[in-house]
Amino acid sequence: MSALHASYKLELSPLRSSIKKSGFVRWRYVFNAQNRDTGEKASFFIELYIINPSLSPDEVVWSDLHAIPEFKDESQLFLPQEEPSLHSYVSLRVGRYGFGGEVVQKFLPSSSFTLNSKSMDIAEGIFHLEGEELSGNMREDGKNASWRLKVERLCHFFPGRMQKDMYWGSPAIRALFSGEIRFCSETYEVVPGSSFGFVDKLWGKDYPYPFFHLSCTHLSSIITGKPLVNASFAVQGIYNNSFALYSEIGDIKLARPRVKNNPNFGCVAMDNKLHWTVSVPYRQYLLDIDVFCDSRDMMVRSYICPSNAKSELQVLGGSSGTGEIRLYRRIKKRNLELIEHASLHDVRCEYGGQDQAEEE
Secondary structure, three states: OOHHHHHHHHHOOOOOHHHHHOOEEEEEEEEEEEEOOOOOEEEEEEEEEEEOOOOOOOOOEOOOOOOOOOOOOHHHHHOOOOOOOOOEEEEEEEEEOOOOOEEEEEEEOHHHEEEOOOEEEEOOOOEEEEOOEEEEEEEEOOEEEEEEEEEEEEEEEEEEEEEOOEEEEEEEEEEEEEEEEEEOOEEEEEOHHHHOEEEEEEEEOOOOOOEEEEEEOEEEEOOOOOEEOOOEEEEEEEEOOEEEEEEEEOOEEEEEOOOOOOOEEEEEEEOOEEEEEEEEEEOOEEEEEEEEEEHHHOEEEEEEEOOEEEEEEEEEEEEEEEEEEEEEEEEOOOEEEEEEEEEEEEEEEEEEEEEEOOOO
């Protein structure tokens, strides 16, 4: 099986029956672009999300638990309230990261979504993926987004079971995007060499808590002063106090569905920034990652738990993280040899946790 065919197989794998009844799948495409009129750089994501599709295939079912109902008769507040229905829908979310970032989101019945071994679609051309072609056109709440892109997948990471009923993989840790995206009446050009693209897929019966993600394909060597062309990394977790890791720097690749050798990681707030740290000993190597992101360039996205409509995952994320990565080789027991020290740009960085809606 070729690497490209394996990537498509991961991306277009059929939904399991257990996921259809109680579970979710999320596909995400992230890339940089440039405003055609102003030349301003922007980072976009296109996210396709499905939750409990077989529960209500012909109707969107969701509950706004954070809305406060206005009761005319206050005595109703003391009456037993019905449990909110489990959510069931397909959601397409297109967003622009950065200060003042915006999102266009559309909810549809799951019957509007089709998936086979060659393509993935939402009816009426709202979303289409086939081979290297990624296109779509949507309008909601007075906002519009349309895109026609080519996606060249350069390397992938196969999923392993992170923990029971939780999976993550990347059909393209590194991807070259090209084409055009129109977002909120502005046109952006996507150029392969500056797109620094990334594609991943997350699925299961629940989300990892806390939610922890770092990925980057824009690295420059501090040692040589040159860009690292065939270099990238991705960290996804947290699963049983660990995470999935993929890293390629030069000819050294580290790929683990779940790191078990006492990794150190964290995310802390400091002033107006968030700081992610990862330190992974793996065989004769040690990988250290430090990433900072301005909180003003980040946005919150929410995902309702498939099995409990009162619980949701809230993720604060951005795509303008900066930092450094160091790769060491262990010499004997106590000595370390620095193999690469690189600066990081356009890091996708996320951190989130579980939020429980209060009883009314």
